[in-house]
Amino acid sequence: MIRKLSEHSRLTARDVAELRKLPMMTRVLDPDDDIVRQGDRPTSSALVLEGLVARYHLLPDGRRQYLSYHLAGDLPDTQALFVDRMDHAVCAIGPAVVGLIPHAALFAAFERRSSLAGAVWRETLIDAAIFREAITNNSSRGPTARMAHLFCELVYRSKAAKLTTSHDCSAPIGLRQLGETLGLSLATVNRSLAELRANGTADLQNGRITIRDWKTLSDIGQFQPTYLHLRKPLDP
Amino acid sequence: MIRKLSEHSRLTARDVAELRKLPMMTRVLDPDDDIVRQGDRPTSSALVLEGLVARYHLLPDGRRQYLSYHLAGDLPDTQALFVDRMDHAVCAIGPAVVGLIPHAALFAAFERRSSLAGAVWRETLIDAAIFREAITNNSSRGPTARMAHLFCELVYRSKAAKLTTSHDCSAPIGLRQLGETLGLSLATVNRSLAELRANGTADLQNGRITIRDWKTLSDIGQFQPTYLHLRKPLDP
DNA sequence: CGACCGCTTGATCCTAGTCAAGGGTGGTGG
DNA sequence: CCACCACCCTTGACTAGGATCAAGCGGTCG
Numbered sequence A, B: 001m002i003r004k005l006s007e008h009s010r011l012t013a014r015d016v017a018e019l020r021k022l023p024m025m026t027r028v029l030d031p032d033d034d035i036v037r038q039g040d041r042p043t044s045s046a047l048v049l050e051g052l053v054a055r056y057h058l059l060p061d062g063r064r065q066y067l068s069y070h071l072a073g074d075l076p077d078t079q080a081l082f083v084d085r086m087d088h089a090v091c092a093i094g095p096a097v098v099g100l101i102p103h104a105a106l107f108a109a110f111e112r113r114s115s116l117a118g119a120v121w122r123e124t125l126i127d128a129a130i131f132r133e134a135i136t137n138n139s140s141r142g143p144t145a146r147m148a149h150l151f152c153e154l155v156y157r158s159k160a161a162k163l164t165t166s167h168d169c170s171a172p173i174g175l176r177q178l179g180e181t182l183g184l185s186l187a188t189v190n191r192s193l194a195e196l197r198a199n200g201t202a203d204l205q206n207g208r209i210t211i212r213d214w215k216t217l218s219d220i221g222q223f224q225p226t227y228l229h230l231r232k233p234l235d236p
Numbered sequence C: 001c002g003a004c005c006g007c008t009t010g011a012t013c014c015t016a017g018t019c020a021a022g023g024g025t026g027g028t029g030g
Numbered sequence D: 001c002c003a004c005c006a007c008c009c010t011t012g013a014c015t016a017g018g019a020t021c022a023a024g025c026g027g028t029c030g
Helices: A002-007 A013-020 A103-112 A114-140 A143-160 A175-182 A186-198 A214-220 B002-007 B013-020 B103-112 B114-140 B143-160 B175-182 B186-198 B214-220
Strands: A025-029 A034-036 A044-050 A053-058 A064-070 A089-092 A096-102 A168-170 A202-205 A208-211 B025-029 B034-036 B044-050 B053-058 B064-070 B089-092 B096-102 B168-170 B202-205 B208-211
Touching (some): A053 B114, A064 A114, A114 B053, A143 A168, A143 A186, A143 A214, A175 A186, B013 B103, B096 B103, B114 B143, B143 B168, B143 B186, B143 B202, B143 B214, B175 B186
Antiparallel strands (some): A025 A096, A034 A089, A053 A064, A053 A089, A168 A208, B053 B064, B053 B089, B168 B208, B202 B208
């Protein structure tokens, strides 16, 4: 499962052996459970084993700004490895399972195999690329395009992670949360979603994103997957 | 100059010695010159020596989305160390000077002193934190608050980098660029700026941001500097 | 069976975008 | 040296699109 790193990095057999040796405590989460909170000083990092996990900022008025979503195989809080305090929180979106790996164990593995450090570092850089894309998405595209882009990204990443083979993926996201991701009101989210449904490009139902017309949808969302930096990009 | 890293990381004398040995080619830039372009595969990383530098996405219609600003001492394209292709570009905002350090030299230094790798890694993680804050800023705050937040961030970082001691900093940013940073039209940018001028909290003139009332401005922009992860935060 | 929660839809308001015009400044060329 | 031009900032009028408010619907869980 950890071998999602090899989507973007070449790992040797010894790297993989080192990864397998990492101690890990699994933790089962209900929807909306926090894994870490803003201000925490975690001593271990989470690896998503199952489900969907998200990072978010807590705003002064209690609302949230969701920042990114993380699928099985992702490391959603590697930031804490090198930075004292969490400036954001991480929570489960649907039911999820995460593995907690002590920082000390990770550092030790990095010492032994610096290529591992490189792979994790690269992972954090790709996270940053996803954040940048979110800035552009939420700042320069209209509501429907934003939503289309997000759907494309989630499905594309799901496929890259071999979590799905068809044009859909699990995403137990509520419309309110979608709004707090895209910077839109609940009403607009709904109308944009209705638009995507109406033109037959995509749908979100029962916690599942379905893409019916990839070409048109990725056009609407101006989705260009290069920023995800896969070693071998997917076609569809 | 490189010792800006010590704002957030503890460096030993030997780390510093290693940094001083790095080979570097300086390059002088006019306003708007690109340092790297989207799609490039750079073989060296830039260190800002003078002036202001920005990252941006190029949009299909030719407009830009500015993503972050980088002051003297920053490493604006460390991403390229571990990722094949640039997914964004980096350009000079005003006149600027950068130092180009070959990736090979950096990797060699990391091998010799892994604490250096950690410091640079941490720097990239703080970049990511700045991106996250930009998502929140552009998605969940009104025009004036966005601008206030950006001004606070730039001045705060300038002070942290010892580039200024008063409540102002050099920022040769045009209003169009401000708009392409904050996701606002030129007209709105101007009106929001007028508002900040009118209530005596801040100003932008002759390529210089001046903050007249820090307390009120940071209130308007909901600016909380924790996400910058300085080892010792500033008060004012 | 009832209450609650999340989705859906409609009506209204208001904010930010668009369009258009004017003013200041610096640079270039006559 | 001056005239012209280009660029950027500034301001106003109008418009459109998204936020807000409000109500109805449908499923689920107690």
